Amino acid sequence: MTPEDKRFFEFVNAALPKGRYAAALNDTDYVFVRRTVPKTGFFKGKSVIQYQMAERWGTCYVFEGDTGRLERYFTSPVSVDILKLIVMDYKRAALAYARELEQCARCGIHLTDEISRANMVGPECIKHWPWMPDLAAREREKAESR
């Protein structure tokens, strides 16, 4: 691991909230990514970056903030460049996740009722991500004026 890698993953830890994000690979394809810090199990307390394959999550990076230890899983499709795109504009990446998969990008519940679908965030998570409804409304207006 280079010092740049370590700095970047420290930045990810500081700047990217735990949650789910979509990054556009091109006009139609997205890669779905999440950052978690598991409370139990093998990765307990570490910052874990995973990508979504159907209902499963594959691990891409495991970063231990205290020691600076970074593990990379080379089969993952999530490059550092993709991760940079997500981190730089994580709110929009979270909105893209919610829009594409109709799930709350903070906790993953399905956005079933009309209010949650308009807000693009679940009823509990709106307390933590109060910016989401405004962002969703602005992006919707932009899309409609195209």
Ligand SMILES: [Zn+2]
């Ligand atoms: Zn939620």
